[in-house]
Amino acid sequence: MKIVMKKNFIIYLNLFLFSVLLMGCSEEDITKLPVTAIFDDQFWTSEEQVIQAANAAHFDLDNVGQLQWDALTEVMFSQSGPNAEISTGALNPGASMVNSLWQSSYSSIRNANWFLDNVGKAGLDESKLDKYNGQWRFIRAWAHYKLLYQFGDVPIVDKVLAITEGKVTQSPRAEVLQFVLTELDKTISELSASDFTPEQGRINKWAAIALKSRILLYEGTLANDNTMLDESAKLAKQIMDQGGYSLHDNYTELFRPEGDGSEEIILARINADLEGQYHSLGQWLGPISFHASWNIFSPTIALVERYPDINGVPITSSPIYDADKPFENRDPRLNQSIFDWTKDVEYEGAMFINGGTWLNFRKFIDPSEEAEQRSHVDHIIFRLGEVYLNYVEASNELNGPSQELVDLINELRERGGKKAADDGSDIVVPPIALSGLTKDSFREIIRNERIIELVGEGVLYYDYHRWKLLETTMNQPAVGVVPLENRVFTAPRDYLWPIPEWELINNENLDQNAGWN
Structure with a gap:
């Protein structure tokens, strides 16, 4: 491995040529590190300089490009060469x-x-x-x-x-x-x-606890290790009980600029509405009618089929599912995550026209975006919704289903219906019942819930991998x-x-x- 740095040599300019964004603060508070070469013994002279160097950790957090990992699973297709190289x-x-x-x-x-x-x-x-x-x-x-x-x-x-x-x-x-x-x-x-x-946006202890909970869930699944799963569940419960976070009341809004700073978000990569802080997520995901979008990443029919009917029943056995009207009587997160490909859609003043080949994500799309390559929605790294799912999955593997675990799944399902109707009113999502559930049947519900709740957030490859x-x-x-x-x-x-x-x-x-x- 070639990891090289001379002692007392210049600060790594490939990291620090950027302005250092002080997460969640005003433009006046943004600090900058020197953009000329300086020696280590000239830099570490004050707490202000330490703060500047600590702020630079922000640039090593994942950003919106993390969603490309979902394209290595069944739920997403990518026209990007690096993704296709692996998926094919x-x-x-x-x-x-x-x-x-x-x-x-x-x-x-x-x-x-x-x-x-x-x-x-x-x-x-x-x-x-x-x-x-x-x-x-x-x-x-x-x-x-x-x-x-x-x-x-x-x-x-x-x-x-x-x-x-x-x-x-x-x-x-x-x-x-x-x-x-x-x-x-x-x-x-x-x-x-x-x-x-x-x-907001700075790494805190709850983010570290969330990361450890996630890792122990992954590793506990891979090794079939109940000790790891138990610790994962306990860490998730600590966040739920003590972290002060709460579910955002609108699933759509959570992934648009209006959701930036939500009390559901434990850690996010901040993309401020400032020159130099924009990204191209809207252009990556939208149909060609939206700022001549490239549609690099798109959902698949396999993802569409993952969304159950409004009652939580898989569409393969649902008595109310109609294949000719695939968006009716479905979990409301389907309409909030994917545009109905059977018709052109007016979305808060922006027209999204079906291109006839690809499906298109609605999740992450900001219809008020005024120009191509001008997205600035934050990238959510950890949020309470995932913590719920970590806790529920690990706990089910340890002890099977319980009313507490089913209630947490129902909270996520019901949140998906908040303000989800075309007129902004709530859609009533009936709760699933504990009665009749086994560890195996509940496991399938939990896994499916992770897929539809977290799609596009860049974590599903790890789930499909460990499963x-x-x-x-x-x-x-x-x-x-x-x-x-x-x-x-x-x-x-x-x-x-x-x-x-x-x-x-x-x-x-x-x-x-x-x-x-």
């Missing part, structure tokens, strides 16, 4: 997403190590340092987890490496996982500082209005990605994963 069975050690994940993760780790190795030079007392260290430690832990999830055994890098230290060896996956969990425990402790009251559903769902064609793509997934090989080819050339101490030599 051409995964290889030189694949673009393979290289991007490896490079971006170790870049984040390098940035975190630079901060953690140097911040002590500022001379701040320990209580002040904790709240700054915790934000970058969170980034370092998460980056290591992304690597271990896709590549298995990977190098742990917990300090800035000199040129002579670059050829590191891999650590066993279990060792990397233990490093991640230990780091998160320390992060939670650091970010619990009594004087740390983070603004071992990729080998079946990703060997089926992707279908929109018409067939779109023939897909190939080779199990078990493709569950573990290959180490990038260039890394193996640069570092002979790395071993390629099984099946990729």
Whole structure:
């Protein structure tokens, strides 16, 4: 591995040439790091400079591009080459997403190590340092987890490496996982500082707890480990009981600028309505009638079929589902997530015209957007809705269904009906009943709920992966209005990605994963 930094050399300009956004604050409060080269011993001279460097952690958080990971599942089709390379069975050690994940993760780790190795030079007392260290430690832990999830055994890098230290060896996956969990425990402790009251968008202890809960759910599922599942559930319950978060009362609004800063959001990548902070999500998702959109990412019929009828019954067995009127009598989140392809739709003054080939997302679309490539909706990273689902899934695997767990699913279903009618009134969503549910049948409800509640938020690939559903769902064609793509997934090989080819050339101490030599 080639992770290089000379001691007392310039601050990493690839990170800090950006203006540093102080999350959730006014434009007047936005601070900037120097954009010229400075030496470490010239920088760490005040708490103000530490704050500036801590703010830069914002740029290592996932942004709206994270939704591309959902295109590696049955629910989304992508016209993007890097996605298609993997979804059509051409995964290889030189694949673009393979290289991007490896490079971006170790870049984040390098940035975190630079901060953690140097911040002590500022001379701040320990209580002040904790709240700054915790934000970058969170980034370092998460980056290591992304690597271990896709590549298995990977190098742990917990300090800035000199040129002579670059050829590191891999650590066993279990060792990397233990490093991640230990780091998160320390992060939670650091970010619990009594004087740390983070603004919207800043990494806080609840985000660290949410990440640990998510990781333990993933790992508990993969290893069939009840201890991990139990801890995942307890952490989720801690957020639910003590975090002060609440469900947003409108599912559509949550994913538009009006939902930015919602009390449901635990952590978001802030994309301020400022020049230089825009992105192209509307153009990626919308039909061509919306700012000449590219429609790079689109839902599939497989996703449409995941939405049950209004009573929570799968459409395959629903007595009220009408295939000729597929949007009637359905879970209201269908209409809030996908445009009805059977007709042209006027959406708050913007016309969305069916193109005849692809389905189109309504989720994330801001109809008031005035120009192409001018989206600024925040990217939600953790929210209470996912925490509910973590708690319910882990608890069901441990003890089976209960009224408490069913009630939480019904809260999400009922929230989907709030202000969801065309006239802005509520749609009544009947609750599902506990009676007759088993652990297995409730598991299917929970999994389906995760898919329709979290679609497009960039986490479903991890779900399909840990549920071992990729080998079946990703060997089926992707279908929109018409067939779109023939897909190939080779199990078990493709569950573990290959180490990038260039890394193996640069570092002979790395071993390629099984099946990729």
